[in-house]
Structures are given as structure tokens and as C-alpha cells.
Amino acid sequence: MNFVDLLMLGFSEALTPTNLGFCLLGALLGTLIGVLPGIGPTATIAVLLPITFYLPPLAGLIMLSGIYYGAQYGGSTTAILVNLPGEASSVVTAVDGYKMAQQGRAGSALAVAALGSFFAGTVATFGIAIAGPTLSSFALSFGPAEYVSLMLFGLLAATILARGPVLKAIGMILLGLLLGMVGIDASSGEERLTFTAVELFDGIDFVVIAIGLFGFSEIIENLENVEARGVLVSKLSRLWPTREDFRRAWPAVLRGTGVGTLLGVLPGGGATLASFCAYSVEKKVSKRPHEFGEGAVEGVAGPEAANNAGAQSSFIPLLTLGIPSNNMMAMMLSAFIIHGITPGPTVLATQPEIFWGLVASMWIGNLMLVVINLPLIGVWVKLLTVPYRLMYPAILLFCCVGVYSINNRIFDVALAAGFGLLGYAFRKAKCEPGPLLLGFVLGPLLETNIRRALTISHGNPAVFVERPISLVLLIATAGVLLLMILPSFRKTREEAFQEEEA
Amino acid sequence: MAAPRKAGGTGDRPDLFTAALFIGFGALGLWAGRDLTMGTASAMGPGYLPRIVCWLLIIIGVAIGGSGAVRARVDIAKPRLWPLVIILAAVVGFAFIAEYFGFVAAAVWLLLVGSIADRDSRFREVILLTAGLTAFGALVFIVGLGVQMPIWPF
Numbered sequence A: 001m002n003f004v005d006l007l008m009l010g011f012s013e014a015l016t017p018t019n020l021g022f023c024l025l026g027a028l029l030g031t032l033i034g035v036l037p038g039i040g041p042t043a044t045i046a047v048l049l050p051i052t053f054y055l056p057p058l059a060g061l062i063m064l065s066g067i068y069y070g071a072q073y074g075g076s077t078t079a080i081l082v083n084l085p086g087e088a089s090s091v092v093t094a095v096d097g098y099k100m101a102q103q104g105r106a107g108s109a110l111a112v113a114a115l116g117s118f119f120a121g122t123v124a125t126f127g128i129a130i131a132g133p134t135l136s137s138f139a140l141s142f143g144p145a146e147y148v149s150l151m152l153f154g155l156l157a158a159t160i161l162a163r164g165p166v167l168k169a170i171g172m173i174l175l176g177l178l179l180g181m182v183g184i185d186a187s188s189g190e191e192r193l194t195f196t197a198v199e200l201f202d203g204i205d206f207v208v209i210a211i212g213l214f215g216f217s218e219i220i221e222n223l224e225n226v227e228a229r230g231v232l233v234s235k236l237s238r239l240w241p242t243r244e245d246f247r248r249a250w251p252a253v254l255r256g257t258g259v260g261t262l263l264g265v266l267p268g269g270g271a272t273l274a275s276f277c278a279y280s281v282e283k284k285v286s287k288r289p290h291e292f293g294e295g296a297v298e299g300v301a302g303p304e305a306a307n308n309a310g311a312q313s314s315f316i317p318l319l320t321l322g323i324p325s326n327n328m329m330a331m332m333l334s335a336f337i338i339h340g341i342t343p344g345p346t347v348l349a350t351q352p353e354i355f356w357g358l359v360a361s362m363w364i365g366n367l368m369l370v371v372i373n374l375p376l377i378g379v380w381v382k383l384l385t386v387p388y389r390l391m392y393p394a395i396l397l398f399c400c401v402g403v404y405s406i407n408n409r410i411f412d413v414a415l416a417a418g419f420g421l422l423g424y425a426f427r428k429a430k431c432e433p434g435p436l437l438l439g440f441v442l443g444p445l446l447e448t449n450i451r452r453a454l455t456i457s458h459g460n461p462a463v464f465v466e467r468p469i470s471l472v473l474l475i476a477t478a479g480v481l482l483l484m485i486l487p488s489f490r491k492t493r494e495e496a497f498q499e500e501e502a
Numbered sequence B: 001m002a003a004p005r006k007a008g009g010t011g012d013r014p015d016l017f018t019a020a021l022f023i024g025f026g027a028l029g030l031w032a033g034r035d036l037t038m039g040t041a042s043a044m045g046p047g048y049l050p051r052i053v054c055w056l057l058i059i060i061g062v063a064i065g066g067s068g069a070v071r072a073r074v075d076i077a078k079p080r081l082w083p084l085v086i087i088l089a090a091v092v093g094f095a096f097i098a099e100y101f102g103f104v105a106a107a108v109w110l111l112l113v114g115s116i117a118d119r120d121s122r123f124r125e126v127i128l129l130t131a132g133l134t135a136f137g138a139l140v141f142i143v144g145l146g147v148q149m150p151i152w153p154f
Helices: A003-014 A017-035 A041-052 A057-082 A088-102 A106-139 A144-161 A166-180 A206-224 A243-265 A271-285 A298-313 A315-321 A327-338 A345-350 A352-373 A377-383 A388-407 A410-428 A434-456 A468-485 A487-501 B013-032 B048-070 B081-115 B123-144
Strands: B005-010 B072-074
Touching: A003 A017, A003 A106, A003 A352, A017 A041, A017 A057, A017 A352, A017 A377, A041 A057, A041 A206, A041 A327, A041 A388, A057 A088, A057 A106, A057 A298, A057 A327, A057 A352, A057 A377, A088 A106, A088 A271, A088 A298, A106 A243, A106 A298, A106 A315, A106 A345, A106 A352, A144 A166, A144 A434, A144 A468, A166 A434, A166 B013, A166 B048, A206 A327, A206 A388, A206 A410, A206 A434, A206 B081, A243 A271, A243 A298, A243 A315, A271 A298, A298 A315, A315 A327, A315 A345, A315 A352, A327 A434, A345 A352, A388 A410, A388 B081, A388 B123, A410 B013, A410 B081, A434 B048, B013 B048, B013 B072, B081 B123
Parallel strands: none
Antiparallel strands: B005 B072
8 A cells, every 4th residue: 555545544544423523522622621721631641541441442542642732732822811831832832922912912823823733733744654654664673672772762862851850750760660560570470579469460550650640649739739820811803813923933833843843753852842942943043032032923833833743743653663752652552552552563564544543633633623722712711710629529530430440449549549649759859750651661661672682692781782773772872871961961951941940 | 838948958858858769669679579580681580670670779869869968958848738638538438439339429429528628619519510520420431431330339
């Protein structure tokens, strides 16, 4: 089958009424949680993960990915109108977007954001469609040694690009790896680290950890921070950008799309990183840098295009190599595994309808989002006035039913509550729980491949440097480590993240 | 709430806490896996990699603790026990009640107890919300999605 045939196959899958319905549901939910601060896409997907078990595989995946990119659209709406970024990835949008709204150019900013996001989403979706088959045929030549090096590179690079201290992130990854080892050892059949609890022989379920760390502890933390929410909604003006805005926005959209697509592919990349980089790129190339922060349309167009492109292209490593690059993708990986599908090069060959259906649905979803967002902006903004006390009981119920339904046992719910407590402790210790999830998901894969590689080589570790692809990846890993030690790089990194937190 | 930075003292409390957690989990892992066979690199036993990971975790913990101890003093944001305890109790209670008395009783417990975690909760709202969400949950999860759980206690 050639490219066009495969794309047609994808569209025929994505356009069935069921899949279309779940695509719309995902996009709506994504917009909703994007608008609401305090509920992020990671927590939402963790909560909905067990429910997708009851759906057909493709429908579940379509819905979950819709939530991820939908949140990018929703987050920008509130960032522009009320200076309240719903998601971390739209924090920079608020800087210039809100200024534009104060100057009575809210409609223009919203339209630029939505159209820029749509353009970026389209390009990045094509990126997946083109990169997918190429990369995965390349990945078919990977042996265990290459996979080990790739995973080491991915895990280490993810810690650098993620926010927070690198050492803490590495520690969290190690803890994730350790948690992933709980249960019966696949090659010897011996149970390990289970504290002789029969319930743990099958290992800890991903959903238990995800809901504990992201669902429960997020609720607890939100309840702890009593926020004063003074919502001041700017007046909406005309919804179409002026010719001047349009002329200034489109090069920024192009640049943002490029930056976002590239950064999304990197381990640890994704929407948030992409939007921050795009903003600094725009500021650097602009002839009028003094206008940034005062309502420059480029400052909205660039980051908005970038965060959406990054959200899409972060699917590339997952779908082609089977390696998730950030915690969102770790969630998606486990959504595949719930249905007994292991994403990676073989899926493209054996179940092309999954890959192409998902790609096609992303484009359809982006189109839906433009339609949902522009005319319905007023409705979404009204939702901001819903207080948290009415929202969290519903989230709590979803979490509990979700965890209980995995195996119908009390143990899982209690364990998830334990992880909620642990997640709370980590928040107090200022550790990001994301890398733990990444380590947990990759742990078993990493261990199997290390053991396999060393068994084949009779215990000779040279196997990792003798194979060229593996060597290149290891050199890249060493380079990343070196960068981390260099003081000048550390300083820039710290500054970059400080800007983010401000 | 204590001031986040106090002049004079040293010790980054969140970092020290992180170190304690990492070292604690590393040691726990080593202890739990003390009887696992190591094996050799070419034929790894189930204990080979867990031990390596635990030691790395301890080393990282020591490094974080060491650098945190000499840094300027930063306090941990003061925890508020009320929401923490209430939410965890509501969740664990849900599991037990769901097992023996079915979904409706469990959901009502979860939502009523969970609601007192937020001091802003208002009585009438909580009642309405509980009734609505319980009905919604029973319909969507148990009737709609087929989650294996009785609806009523009898």
C-alpha cells in the first residue's frame, strides 16, 4: 500500500460514527480541562485510562489523544481572556495575549491562536504520517543493545528538558524503575520486592500509580491552596484578525510550527517546552522586541502554534519506536497496552488501521477544535466561574471507580491512596512525579533488553559500543551528561526555567 | 505559614526530605530483595538489576542531601492535614463499602466525606451534587460501561 492508500485507510477508520464521536468527546473534554485551571491533561487521562478498557482500542486512543491536544486549545482561551493559563503550555501565551485583550484585540488574539494551532496541528500530523513509516522501518533493525541505548538516552535527555533539578528527576526515574520491578520476574519466575503480598505478584498496575500520583495528590494539593480567583473577563471584539495582525502572525506561526514539531520529538519535549522556546525565538528574530510583553501578536501566534505542534509530534517516538518521551506519552503507552497492543514498528505493519486511524483522527480533531473553540468561547469562559468545590467530588468519584474496576479489589484502591500520599510527599519535597511514571513504564522493557543483550554477548558489556547505532546513542547520552556538568549550560537552563515559573 | 527563607540558617528542607525518601526507598528495596539471586552479567538473576537501581537511588539521595545540607535554608511549605486525611479516608472507605454494600452506598460515602475536605462546601450543594453524581455514576459506569460492581447493598 502506498502513502495515499494508507492515509485513506486512516480516514475511513477515523470517520466511522463511533470514532468520530469519541474524537469529538476527547476534543470537548480536552478543551474543558484546558480551560479549567487545576485539572491538567495528565490527571484527566490517568482518570479515564481504566474506562478506555471498555471501548474499542482505536476509539479509546482517539479520545485520549484528543484530550491532550484539545487541552492546548482550551488553555490558550483562558490565558488570553482572563490572564489565567489553564495549562503550563499556555503560560507564555498569557503574556502578550492578555495585553492584546486589554487593548480590545481579544478576538484577534483568539483567532490567531486557534488558526495558528490548527495550521501547526495539520503540519505536525503530516509529520507523523511521513516520519512514522520511515522511522519504524529503521527501528526494525534495532536489536536489544540499540534499545537499551535508546532508552538510556531517552530517560536521561528527558530529565534535562523537564523542569526541576536534574538529580531529583534522575532519582524519580530510578524509583520508577524500581517500582516497575515489583512482581514476578519474567525470566526466572521468582517473585521479588512484593513483601509477600499476593496482590503484587502481577506487578503494580500503571493506573494505580498514575491515579495516585496525579489524581489524588493533585486534588489534595488543590484543596490545600485556597486560591483567590478574581476572574475579570475582557470584552470580546471582532473575531477576525486585522490585516496587519495577520501579516505579522503568519511567519511566527511558521516558525512556531517548526520549533514545536522538532522539540516535540525530543525526549522530555512536548507542548510546554515547545511554547517557551517558540516565544524566545520570536523575541530574538523580531524587529520590534520591545513590543513583546505589550501585546505583540507574534508572541501569541508563535507559542500557540508551537505547543500544538509539539503535542502532536511527541506521538512520533511512541508510535514508531514504542518509547514514550514524556509522561503524557507514558499514559498513552499504557492505553495501548490495556488493549494488548505494544506500540512500535510492528504495529504499523500488522495493525496499520490503528496508526493511520489515529493520525487521521488527529487532523479531524484539530478541525473540530477550531469549530468548537471560536464560536463557543463565551460558553467556555463561563465555566471558569464554576468553583473547585463542585468539581473535585466528580474527579474523586471517577478516580475511585477507575482504580477499583481494574481488578475489582480493595487492595488496588488502598494502594492508589498510598501513592496519593507519596505523591503529596513528593510535592512537598519539590520533586516532579512525571519522570517516575516514565521510569515505571520503560523499566520492564529496559530490563528485558539489558538482560537479552548481555546474554547474547555472554556478559560482555562491549556489545553496547560495538554496534554503530547503539554507539551513537551512547555518545549522545554522554554528551547530554557532559552538558549537564558544564556550568554555563546549567546556568542557562536554570534561567530558562526561572523565566517559565515567573 | 513559616517564611520560606530564613536568613542565617542552612539546609534546604525539601532537598533533605527528597534525600530521605530516595535513601529510604533504596534501602527498603535492598532489604526486600535481600534473598534474590544475583546471577552473573550473562545470566542475570532476578536480584541483579534491582540491586543496582537501589544503590544508584541511594547514591543520588546522598548527593541531593549533601548539597541540600549546605545550601541556604528553605522550609517545606506547611502541610495542612485536614484535606489529606479526609480525602485518603474517603477513598479507602469507598473501596471497602463498594466491596460489601455496592456502588450507591460507596459513592454516597465518598462524596459526602470527600466534600468536607473543602471548608467552602455548602450543605445543600453537597446533597444535590452527591445525589446527581451517584445516579450518573451508576448509570454510566455500571449500567453503561459494565463495571463489575453491584448497585445496591442487597
